[in-house]
Amino acid sequence: MTNCNDTPAARRPPSNSRQRPGASGEDETSSELVATVRNTLIEHPAFALGISAIRRCHRMGRFGLEEPGCLLIMGVSGSGKSTLRKEYARHHSRRETDEATVIPVLHLELPAQPTIKNVAERILLALGDPLFARGSAEAMTARIVTLFRNCRVELVILDEFQHFIDHSREKVETKVADWLKHLINATRVPFVLMGLHRCQRILQSNEQLRRRFSRQITLEPFGVADRKARRIFDGLLRSIWGCLPVKCSPELSNGGDNVERIHFATYGLIGYVMTLVAASVEIVLEDGRPAIDRDVLAKAFSQSIWPEGRGCLNPFHPGFTNRPLTNSGEPFFGYKT
Numbered sequence: 001m002t003n004c005n006d007t008p009a010a011r012r013p014p015s016n017s018r019q020r021p022g023a024s025g026e027d028e029t030s031s032e033l034v035a036t037v038r039n040t041l042i043e044h045p046a047f048a049l050g051i052s053a054i055r056r057c058h059r060m061g062r063f064g065l066e067e068p069g070c071l072l073i074m075g076v077s078g079s080g081k082s083t084l085r086k087e088y089a090r091h092h093s094r095r096e097t098d099e100a101t102v103i104p105v106l107h108l109e110l111p112a113q114p115t116i117k118n119v120a121e122r123i124l125l126a127l128g129d130p131l132f133a134r135g136s137a138e139a140m141t142a143r144i145v146t147l148f149r150n151c152r153v154e155l156v157i158l159d160e161f162q163h164f165i166d167h168s169r170e171k172v173e174t175k176v177a178d179w180l181k182h183l184i185n186a187t188r189v190p191f192v193l194m195g196l197h198r199c200q201r202i203l204q205s206n207e208q209l210r211r212r213f214s215r216q217i218t219l220e221p222f223g224v225a226d227r228k229a230r231r232i233f234d235g236l237l238r239s240i241w242g243c244l245p246v247k248c249s250p251e252l253s254n255g256g257d258n259v260e261r262i263h264f265a266t267y268g269l270i271g272y273v274m275t276l277v278a279a280s281v282e283i284v285l286e287d288g289r290p291a292i293d294r295d296v297l298a299k300a301f302s303q304s305i306w307p308e309g310r311g312c313l314n315p316f317h318p319g320f321t322n323r324p325l326t327n328s329g330e331p332f333f334g335y336k337t
C-alpha cells in the first residue's frame with residue numbers, strides 16, 4: 001500500500017459533532033472529554049489514501065462518462081471504512097437551491113438482507129423521495145435515475161456491501177448485482193462500494209460488475225513488522241498522545257516496547273486504538289490518576305476491548321507472550337485476511 005503521508009494529523013471534532021448526554025458537573029465534563037476523544041479524526045496514511053481514491057473517482061464522475069470508473073474499498077471491521085464514507089460526504093454535503101436539493105455525494109448503508117426493492121427504497125429515501133416505498137422495482141429504478149439527474153448526484157457510496165454475500169440467496173445476489181450494473185450504466189454516476197474482504201466474492205462471480213470495479217483498495221491495519229511500518233504506527237500514537245485532554249506518561253513515547261504492546265492490543269486497527277485511548281482517558285479522569293501509563297492501558301484493554309484479557313493474556317502485563325490475539329475466543333479471531 002502506498003502511504004500518502006507518514007505523519008498522521010489529528011483533528012478535533014467540529015463544534016456540531018455528536019456529544020454524549022452527560023449527567024452533571026464533573027461527570028458531565030469527564031464524559032464530554034471522553035466524547036471529544038472518540039470524535040477526534042486522525043488523518044492517518046490509509047485514511048488519506050482512501051480519501052484520495054474516492055476523490056479521483058468523484059472527479060471523473062463529473063464528466064458523465066458512459067462507463068464511469070467505480071471503486072471498491074475493503075477492510076476488516078474497525079479499519080475505518082464508514083468513517084471514511086461519512087467524512088468524505090461531510091465535505092460534499094447536500095444543499096438547497098431555488099430549483100432543487102443538490103446531493104453531490106449520496107451515501108448509505110445497504111440493508112441487512114438486500115433485495116432490488118429494499119436497496120432501491122433505501123436509495124430513494126436518501127434522495128428524499130417522500131414515496132420511497134411506492135411502486136414496482138422498475139418504477140423505483142426509473143425514479144432513481146430521474147432523481148439522480150435532478151439532484152445532480154455525482155458519486156454514490158454504498159457501505160456494508162458484504163450484506164450481499166451474507167444474507168442473500170445466490171439467485172437474489174446475482175439479480176441485485178445485475179441491477180446495480182444497470183443502475184451504474186443508466187445514471188452514469190460512479191459508485192464506491194465498501195465492505196469486508198468477502199464482498200470481493202460478488203465481483204468474482206459477476207464479470208461485468210468486476211470490470212467496472214477494477215479499482216480496489218484495502219484499508220490495511222497498521223503494522224509493526226518492519227522499521228518503516230513501525231515508524232508510521234509510532235507516529236500515529238504520538239499524534240494521539242499529543243492531542244489528549246489528559247497527560248501521558250513519558251514511558252509511552254520514549255522507545256521501549258509499548259508500540260508493539262499497543263499493536264497486540266489493537267491489531268493495529270484505528271477503531272481499537274481509539275477505543276483503547278478513550279477508555280484510558282476515562283480511567284485517568286475517573287480514578288484521578290496523574291497520567292496514562294502502562295497500568296492504565298492494561299485496565300483500559302480489559303475494560304473496553306477484551307474482558308478476559310487479564311494477567312498473561314493482557315498485552316500490557318509483563319508476562320504477556322508476544323503473539324497476536326487471533327485464536328478462537330480472542331478479540332481478533334478471524335481478522336487475518
Ligand SMILES: Nc1ncnc2c1ncn2[C@@H]1O[C@H](COP(=O)(O)OP(=O)(O)OP(=O)(O)O)[C@@H](O)[C@H]1O
Pocket residue numbers: 038040041042043044047075076077078079080081082083084196270271272274
Ligand atoms: N480516521 C479515524 N480517526 C479517528 N477515529 C477513527 C478513524 N477511523 C475510524 N475511527 C473510529 O473507529 C471506529 C470504527 O470505525 P468505522 O466504523 O469507520 O470502521 P468500519 O471499517 O466501518 O467497521 P465495520 O466494518 O465494523 O463497519 C469508530 O468509532 C470511529 O470513530
Ligand SMILES: [Mg+2]
Pocket residue numbers: 081082083159
Ligand atoms: Mg462500517
